[in-house]
Amino acid sequence: MSGPFPINFLQFGWIDAADVLLVTVLLYQLYKLLRGSVALNVALGLVSFYLLYLVVKATGMELLTKILGQFMSVGVLASIILFQQEIRRFLLSVGKATALERVRGWGWGRPAEVAPLAVGPFVEAAKSLSNKFTGALICFTQASDLSAFAESGDRIDAEISKRLLLSIFNKTSPLHDGAVIVAGGRIKAARCILPISENPDVPASLGLRHRAAIGLSEITDAVVLVVSEETGAMSLVRHGEVHRDLATAELRTLLNEWLLAGQQQGRPTGAEAAASAPVP
Numbered sequence: 001m002s003g004p005f006p007i008n009f010l011q012f013g014w015i016d017a018a019d020v021l022l023v024t025v026l027l028y029q030l031y032k033l034l035r036g037s038v039a040l041n042v043a044l045g046l047v048s049f050y051l052l053y054l055v056v057k058a059t060g061m062e063l064l065t066k067i068l069g070q071f072m073s074v075g076v077l078a079s080i081i082l083f084q085q086e087i088r089r090f091l092l093s094v095g096k097a098t099a100l101e102r103v104r105g106w107g108w109g110r111p112a113e114v115a116p117l118a119v120g121p122f123v124e125a126a127k128s129l130s131n132k133f134t135g136a137l138i139c140f141t142q143a144s145d146l147s148a149f150a151e152s153g154d155r156i157d158a159e160i161s162k163r164l165l166l167s168i169f170n171k172t173s174p175l176h177d178g179a180v181i182v183a184g185g186r187i188k189a190a191r192c193i194l195p196i197s198e199n200p201d202v203p204a205s206l207g208l209r210h211r212a213a214i215g216l217s218e219i220t221d222a223v224v225l226v227v228s229e230e231t232g233a234m235s236l237v238r239h240g241e242v243h244r245d246l247a248t249a250e251l252r253t254l255l256n257e258w259l260l261a262g263q264q265q266g267r268p269t270g271a272e273a274a275a276s277a278p279v280p
């Protein structure tokens with residue numbers, strides 16, 4: 001049953017089939033990770049070099065083989081340096097997909113006794129900040145664990161309130177720079193540093209605040225609320241996509257919808273789901 005089966009002259013076993021399948025999945029995941037970033041072009045350049053190296057080696061061009069061979073021998077090290085951001089993201093996404101992370105994520109992000117997450121204070125605070133052209137960046141934890149990003153800022157672990165959000169993002173507040181992270185129905189941290197997106201397709205009109213929101217949403221399933229300091233526009237970011245210039249009602253609806261969708265995907269159990277369901 002599990003023995004090799006011949007394809008013309010090749011012996012192709014189940015292990016080979018699994019091998020090819022795993023490599024395909026791995027390459028596809030890598031492509032998804034690099035898609036839309038400049039790293040994809042660098043990766044294609046490196047692959048082209050490798051193919052050229054194989055060709056010149058096969059044809060016996062000694063000098064060129066030697067030169068390209070030198071290049072290839074440092075290629076692995078150079079790739080690790082060049083792609084350190086992408087490798088980190090890849091490992092993060094692998095970790096994110098494991099059951100262990102889900103358990104860990106729930107432990108940090110969704111404690112059993114969590115108060116209902118009301119989107120009202122966030123929407124009201126965003127509206128108020130928008131009217132005053134005060135920038136804001138708020139990340140909502142879903143299944144992905146954001147504790148590593150929370151650790152880059154100042155721990156708060158406070159009850160959610162519109163007043164607290166307004167105080168944090170007030171331009172004179174020492175906490176206003178960076179992002180607020182929300183998890184388990186609480187404001188966990190402020191002044192957090194998020195990864196900046198390298199996607200060249202991000203419109204030039206969007207500043208660093210939006211790029212940071214996009215960056216986080218590319219590598220986690222977090223939903224990020226952004227208020228632009230320049231235009232006062234309110235936006236929501238998820239899966240690397242920005243929904244710009246939202247009206248207050250749209251913001252409330254979309255935020256409720258996305259947070260609920262995230263919870264259903266995370267499949268929290270009965271009481272936990274009821275306890276953490278978003279409410280207006």
Ligand SMILES: Nc1ncnc2c1ncn2[C@@H]1O[C@H](COP(=O)(O)OP(=O)(O)OP(=O)(O)O)[C@@H](O)[C@H]1O
Pocket residue numbers: 135137176177178179192193194195196205206207208209210211212227228229230231
């Ligand atoms: N990596 C980051 N992580 C978290 N916050 C960031 C990051 N980079 C920038 N910010 C936030 O964005 C603010 C500055 O961004 P920038 O000046 O580009 O915003 P802006 O011009 O108001 O644009 P936007 O319209 O996106 O708000 C910083 O003061 C900081 O609060």
